[in-house]
Amino acid sequence: MQDLRFSGIDSIIILLAYAVIMVIIGWLAGRGENIGKSVSKYYLAGRNLGIxxxxxxxxxxxxxxxxxxxxxxxxYREGFSWIQSVPMLTIVIGVYLLYAPRLYTIAKKAKFITPxxxxxxxxxxxxxxxxAIILMLWGIGNFFLEQIVAIGTAVSGLTGGTIPYGVAVIGFIIVMLTYEWLGGMKAVATTDVLQGSILLIGVIVMLIGGITLSSGGATSISENIAAIDQERIGVPDLFTNINWISMIVLAGFGAALYPQAIQRIYSTKSERTFKKSLARLAWMPPITVGVVFILGIIAIQxxxxxxVTESEEIIGLLANDIxxxxxxxxxxxxxxFGAIVGAIVSTADSVLLSFSSIISHDVYGKxxxxxxxxxxxxxVGKLTGIVLVGLILWIAWNPPGTLYQIFVLKLEFLIQLVPVFILGLYWKRLSSGPVFWGMLIGAIVAAGMTIAGYETVFGIHGGLYGLxxxxIICVVGSLMIPMNQEKRKKAEILTAIKTKTNNDLST
Structure with a gap:
């Protein structure tokens, strides 16, 4: 990140204040709640999150x-064609609405803890x-690695190198583990309120500052860019449009199936609360990603x-001038910029909590x-969380040559869970054998294309070919080898939302 002119003692004080506040929130969240004795309270905040x-x-x-x-x-690099980032994250809300209310109803009756x-x-x-556990843990591990690297880079850049990369990573990991252990999901969700609200305000202030800096104000930005580089305001070609649609579908379905996002569904106080929160969240892509898009466009002028390397630092450049x-x-x-660091930490803590819950509840407990x-x-979840942190730290200091490929595979692996979480909710005839082979072959196709250097073919991502x-395997296999009458009847009972469900989760 660009070294900032306002880096120094002021920035260090702000970061220390964030760290102290997050630990205090964790302590307050866990005080008197017996969070350490209940998986529901620790991992799902007692299923009582409000709007x-x-x-x-x-x-x-x-x-x-x-x-x-x-x-x-x-x-900055793509120009106006990057407007795809707004619908790319808007469709996530639509996917939530497609499956989350139904899943919530069943999860509440069956008392689910993990995805x-x-x-x-x-x-x-x-x-x-x-x-399914393997696919989720792959996505979680990759997501956590991304956030850990971002924490070190952001803190080092914010303080002008006064706090080195390594010290920043270890320091904020200790802070994150402390408040997460003290308050579990409740602490994580409460710190999210603090970070999210400051981040929203900061983005808007930065937009106002960016428009103030641009010559002629907002009305002349496009004209000025046209004079500099007409390609960045041109109509996208067919290949770019196909790639848009591919990325929108990949991100929309993949991001809606993040394990930590699914656990938020379980944590909701009521279905009405969940739908109201989503209604408000639907405004966030244009307010957040849309504003960030405009900042990148302003930077062109x-x-x-x-x-390419220099353009990675444009947020720092803009912040300096603003x-x-x-x-x-x-x-x-x-x-x-303190809120940016806090927001990265808040994403990392959600991922770590989800990882711990899957290992402790699903792997160890089952x-x-x-x-x-x-x-x-x-x-056990807390201890395995430490192991994950240690492993990710080692990778962050010694990144493998295929790190970028692993990053690409995050969404392409998670999207293979679509038949399990969406098709399985509505289609009673979907059976376990075709689901297993469908997921496995879909993941192999996505991985094979990426490793072979074909992240996209005709603009379409490997994960979508795999999906x-x-x-096809799930549908054709379930039709050709249908479940027997007993299993089909059981599937109808398990996926019903108006009748009493079976709480037995044993295999």
């Missing part, structure tokens, strides 16, 4: 500080459950001719020690 808290924790799950830092440079509880409950298959406008903008940029107490499961094959 505001749920809104901000979903917001923090979908938008990290890395979105602010990463999307603006992409808009794989639904998989086990619906398909009654150890093979399907374990494969302000900083023409930047290389901070120079007056004292108000100076402090707002300090607080805003397959290793089925008689373990809830308190012991939580302890197409996945769905």
């Amino acid at each position: 505001i808290t749920l809104f901000f924790t979903l917001y923090a799950t979908q938008y990290s500080g890395n979105t602010i830092i990463g999307y603006a440079p992409q808009a 794989t509880d639904w998989v086990r409950y619906r398909f009654q298959s150890k093979q399907v459950t374990i494969l 302000l900083y023409p001719g930047l290389s 901070a120079d406008l007056n004292l108000f903008y100076y402090w707002m940029m300090i607080i805003f 397959y290793i020690n089925s008689s373990a107490s809830e308190k012991r499961k939580i302890k 197409t094959i996945n769905i």
Whole structure:
């Protein structure tokens, strides 16, 4: 990140204040709640998240500080065609509405804790459950790695190198583990409210500052860009349009199936609360990603001719120049960049909590020690969280040559869960055998294309080719080898939302 003119003691004070506040929130969230003795309270905040808290924790799950830092440079490089980022994240809300209300109703009756509880409950298959766990853990591990690297880069850049990359990563990991252990999901969701609200205000202030900097104001931005580089305001070609649609579908379905997002569904106080939160969240793509897109477009005019590497630092460049406008903008940029760090941490803590819950509840509690107490499961989850942190730290310091490929595979693997979470909710005839082979072959196709260097073919991502094959196998296989009458009747009972469901999640 661009070294900032306002980096120094002021920035360090803001970051320390954020760290202290987050630890205090964790302590307050866990005080007197016996959170460490109940998996429901620790991992799902007692299934009692209200409209505001749920809104901000979903917001923090979908938008990290890395979105602010990463999307603006992409808009700078691509120009107006990067407007795809707005519908790309808007469709996530539509996918939530497609499956989440129904899943919530069943989850509440069956008392689900983790995303794989639904998989086990619906398909009654150890093979399907374990494969789903592997796909989810791959996505979670990759997501966490991305956030850890972003934390170190953001803090180091914000403080002008006064706090080195390594110290920043370790310091904020300790802060994150502390408040998460103290308050579980409740602490994570409450800190999300703090980070999300400051991030929203900061983005808007930065937009106002950016427009102030641009010569002639908002009305002349397009004209000025046209004079610099007409290609960036031109109509996209057919290949770009196909790639748009591919990315919108990939991100829309993949991001809606983040394990940490599914657990937010389980944590909701009521279906009405969830729908109201989503109604408000639907405004966030244009308000957040749309504003970041405009900042990238403004930067084309302000900083023409930047290389790809240089363009990665345009948020820092903009923040420097906005901070120079007056004292108000100076402090707002300090607080805003502190919020970016906090938002990255808030995304990382959600991912870590989801990872711990899957390992402790699904792997340890179901397959290793089925008689373990809830308190012991939580302890195992905390310890495995430390192991994940250690592994990810090692990778972050020694990144493999295929790190970019792993990043690409995050959504392409998660989207293979579409038949399990969406088709399985509505189609009673979907059976476990075709689901297993569909997921496995779909993931292999997505991985094979990426490793071979074919992230897209004709503009379409490998994950979508994999998903197409996945769905065909699921549908054709379920029709050719139908379930027997007993299993079909059981599937109808398990997926019913108006009748009493079976709470037995054993395979």
